Amino acid sequence: MPTLSDVLEGKEICICAGSGGVGKTTTSAAIATGMAARGLKVCVLTIDPAKRLADSLGLEELGNEARRVDPALFEKQGVEMKGELWAMMLDAKATFDELIARQAPDEESRDRVLENRIYQQISSALAGSQEYMAMEKLFELHTEGEFDLLVLDTPPTRNALDFLDAPKRLTQFIEGRSMKMFMKPTGLAAKVAGRGTSVVLGVLKRILGFDLLSDLAEFFNAFSGMVEGFQARAKRVDKLLADPGTCFLVVCGPQGEPVNEAVYFHRKLVEAKLPFGGVIVNKVHYPAEELGQGGEDLPAVLTEKLGDDDLARRVAANFSDYQALAERDARNIARLASELHTRGVIRVPYLDEDVHDLAGLAEINRYLFATGKERVAMAAGRA
Amino acid sequence: MRRYSYGGPLFLPAFEIARNCPIPELLDKRLVIVTGKGGVGKTTVAVALGLRAAAEGKRTIVCEVSSQENASRMFDHTEVGFHEVEMEENLWSISIDPDESMREYVLLQLKVRAMRDILFRSRLFNYLAAATPGLKELVTIGKIWELAQLDRKVKKGRKYDLVIVDAPATGHGVGFLETPRTFANIARVGPIHSQAQTLDRFITDHENTGVAIVALPEEMPVNESAALEKDLHEQVGVAVDRIYLNGLYPERFTKPEAAKLEELAGGEDGSVRAAARAALSEQCRARSQRAQLARLRRRVEAPVKTLPFLFEPDLGPEAARRLAKRLS
Numbered sequence: 001m002p003t004l005s006d007v008l009e010g011k012e013i014c015i016c017a018g019s020g021g022v023g024k025t026t027t028s029a030a031i032a033t034g035m036a037a038r039g040l041k042v043c044v045l046t047i048d049p050a051k052r053l054a055d056s057l058g059l060e061e062l063g064n065e066a067r068r069v070d071p072a073l074f075e076k077q078g079v080e081m082k083g084e085l086w087a088m089m090l091d092a093k094a095t096f097d098e099l100i101a102r103q104a105p106d107e108e109s110r111d112r113v114l115e116n117r118i119y120q121q122i123s124s125a126l127a128g129s130q131e132y133m134a135m136e137k138l139f140e141l142h143t144e145g146e147f148d149l150l151v152l153d154t155p156p157t158r159n160a161l162d163f164l165d166a167p168k169r170l171t172q173f174i175e176g177r178s179m180k181m182f183m184k185p186t187g188l189a190a191k192v193a194g195r196g197t198s199v200v201l202g203v204l205k206r207i208l209g210f211d212l213l214s215d216l217a218e219f220f221n222a223f224s225g226m227v228e229g230f231q232a233r234a235k236r237v238d239k240l241l242a243d244p245g246t247c248f249l250v251v252c253g254p255q256g257e258p259v260n261e262a263v264y265f266h267r268k269l270v271e272a273k274l275p276f277g278g279v280i281v282n283k284v285h286y287p288a289e290e291l292g293q294g295g296e297d298l299p300a301v302l303t304e305k306l307g308d309d310d311l312a313r314r315v316a317a318n319f320s321d322y323q324a325l326a327e328r329d330a331r332n333i334a335r336l337a338s339e340l341h342t343r344g345v346i347r348v349p350y351l352d353e354d355v356h357d358l359a360g361l362a363e364i365n366r367y368l369f370a371t372g373k374e375r376v377a378m379a380a381g382r383a
Numbered sequence: 384m385r386r387y388s389y390g391g392p393l394f395l396p397a398f399e400i401a402r403n404c405p406i407p408e409l410l411d412k413r414l415v416i417v418t419g420k421g422g423v424g425k426t427t428v429a430v431a432l433g434l435r436a437a438a439e440g441k442r443t444i445v446c447e448v449s450s451q452e453n454a455s456r457m458f459d460h461t462e463v464g465f466h467e468v469e470m471e472e473n474l475w476s477i478s479i480d481p482d483e484s485m486r487e488y489v490l491l492q493l494k495v496r497a498m499r500d501i502l503f504r505s506r507l508f509n510y511l512a513a514a515t516p517g518l519k520e521l522v523t524i525g526k527i528w529e530l531a532q533l534d535r536k537v538k539k540g541r542k543y544d545l546v547i548v549d550a551p552a553t554g555h556g557v558g559f560l561e562t563p564r565t566f567a568n569i570a571r572v573g574p575i576h577s578q579a580q581t582l583d584r585f586i587t588d589h590e591n592t593g594v595a596i597v598a599l600p601e602e603m604p605v606n607e608s609a610a611l612e613k614d615l616h617e618q619v620g621v622a623v624d625r626i627y628l629n630g631l632y633p634e635r636f637t638k639p640e641a642a643k644l645e646e647l648a649g650g651e652d653g654s655v656r657a658a659a660r661a662a663l664s665e666q667c668r669a670r671s672q673r674a675q676l677a678r679l680r681r682r683v684e685a686p687v688k689t690l691p692f693l694f695e696p697d698l699g700p701e702a703a704r705r706l707a708k709r710l711s
Contacts, residue, residue, distance in 0.1 A: 020421015020552050021420060021421040021423060021599075021604075117568075117569050203493070203498055203502050203508075204502075204508065204511070206492075206573075212569055212570040212573070216511070253422065255697075256697055258422070288654060291656075291657040292653055292654075292656060292657055298654050298655065302655060302658065305647055306643060308640075311636075311640055311643070314635055314636065314662075315636075315658050315661075315662045316658065318635055318636075319654075319657070319661045321694040322661040322664075324694060324696060325696070328696035328697070352663070352664045352668060353671055354601040354603075354671065354675075356602035380657075381648070381656075381660060
């Protein structure tokens with residue numbers, strides 16, 4: 001069974017995808033830490049990490065650019081950094097503004113877009129712009145070639161797939177036929193401005209109102225000079241995602257819903273011919289038989305060892321609750337493995353403390369990069 | 384066991400205790416928005432609130448907006464789609480699809496059939512409907528508003544006493560609720576302007592609209608919930624009525640007991656050792672969760688209520704029913 005470092009061998013991009021609340025940010029940071037410890041120059045791109053995680057990485061004043069994490073912080077946790085760990089927090093609006101500034105043919109069109117109210121809407125997280133900008137920043141950093149490996153923590157979308165479509169959505173948005181209808185000299189933009197009288201326009205004005213329509217027309221007009229640049233860029237982003245140097249890791253939790261989402265997401269990756277690297281399940285309750293089980297009569301032995309009837313009963317009851325969750329997790333993970341045709345599910349146990357500091361990150365990192373056997377031993381407290 | 388239970392006077396100053404008596408009650412409103420970070424159990428809480436209201440005799444509908452149909456799946460219903468489907472006595476469910484909402488909106492706006500046909504056939508309209516940022520969110524909120532009207536716009540529409548919305552996850556959540564105001568500002572006049580304004584007034588009317596945040600007793604969700612409450616207040620202008628801290632472990636073991644268990648946990652392999660470790664984990668989590676609960680209470684304005692962690696494999700209607708009894 002290949003370990004995570006085998007999977008990431010020679011990769012330039014690692015994208016962690018999954019639904020919200022499954023520990024993607026922590027996983028991404030731990031993966032980046034592990035690869036940096038192995039000698040690579042790694043940058044993790046994250047969105048809104050836990051404040052304490054950010055603090056412990058020294059990221060509190062981070063803007064839209066990468067900063068190096070102090071290796072001494074990791075050495076205190078027993079992680080020796082042979083390479084470099086860099087991190088940045090994405091600012092979707094700033095990235096979009098930068099992109100417009102780069103693509104605009106001149107200052108006037110740049111300002112027209114930046115000041116347009118429809119643009120301000122798009123750029124402030126209403127229409128999947130976070131997803132698009134995450135891709136955009138990834139592409140930019142990859143092009144600059146400063147890092148051996150980029151790890152992307154995808155945005156917490158309603159739908160884990162949104163970000164995959166983001167580059168395409170934007171190109172469709174600006175290259176669609178209707179868009180052209182808008183922009184040709186006799187198109188809607190001109191008609192709106194010139195009080196056009198077509199029936200559709202009349203109905204649209206009635207529904208949307210003149211202001212909204214003219215803002216839209218203005219927005220499309222202002223964008224027109226940038227269409228080609230955007231098209232070319234979005235195509236290159238698509239190509240980069242499908243490149244064998246890219247690796248998608250699916251992250252999920254052990255409950256039914258997150259596993260369903262992971263299965264669905266994997267299917268979409270396969271359909272889109274994107275390189276799937278593996279699946280990581282967080283917060284797993286390891287089954288008792290893996291942790292070491294004797295055949296003894298548990299309550300009796302507990303009573304004997306603890307000398308407290310009531311405590312023994314509560315410990316046994318708690319253990320049976322634990323086992324019920326462990327059985328659920330095992331069932332869901334078996335389903336996941338069979339749907340994804342993989343035996344290499346990486347199971348990170350449900351740790352005693354919730355992970356939000358460097359110590360927790362180092363612990364997750366040890367689990368992620370261990371072999372399956374080592375993980376079981378660690379979870380059982382034997383290693 | 385219940386040291387930090389709701390309303391406990393341990394560290395709350397007097398004015399907070401007064402604030403902890405919400406008036407009017409959450410379920411007496413016309414609309415309740417359930418929001419929070421992904422994976423915290425919003426759907427379960429939304430359904431539990433729905434069950435509770437239905438049990439009190441209120442005709443209630445739970446709306447999903449993410450087209451994931453988690454609520455109907457909880458009741459083992461096949462997908463309900465854009466229909467008001469009865470789940471239980473007094474409890475309905477709908478999955479609000481923005482395209483269907485847009486269609487319905489146009490149908491209600493344009494009484495002349497020929498005009499509608501022109502519009503629906505127009506590629507430009509279909510393109511604009513898909514590409515205009517925020518329009519999907521706007522028509523979705525429009526549909527929620529429509530459901531909450533006693534005088535329903537939809538022909539023969541059922542009258543509901545209460546509409547519960549399982550809102551999008553944080554981040555998108557604030558943007559979602561801000562949409563009406565944004566549109567009201569962009570379209571300075573005209574039908575979109577006045578309708579967006581109506582929707583905005585509806586959302587920010589604290590008499591009739593309540594907001595509940597669902598959180599987990601962990602570092603990140605607690606931080607995000609505090610930030611969400613602030614954003615909802617400052618950006619959208621709504622006050623949060625309640626924060627449900629979901630998945631709280633019971634305190635099963637005391638500190639001296641844990642010390643006793645440590646010995647067993649370091650012993651030889653076997654189920655005794657595994658059981659002792661599981662007990663220590665539980666004790667550790669229960670303790671850190673209570674620290675998070677205390678942090679949450681310090682950082683938010685709204686009263687915090689706790690919901691127990693349910694030790695069961697899959698959360699179905701029974702689990703929601705049990706949670707419903709714990710809601711107040």
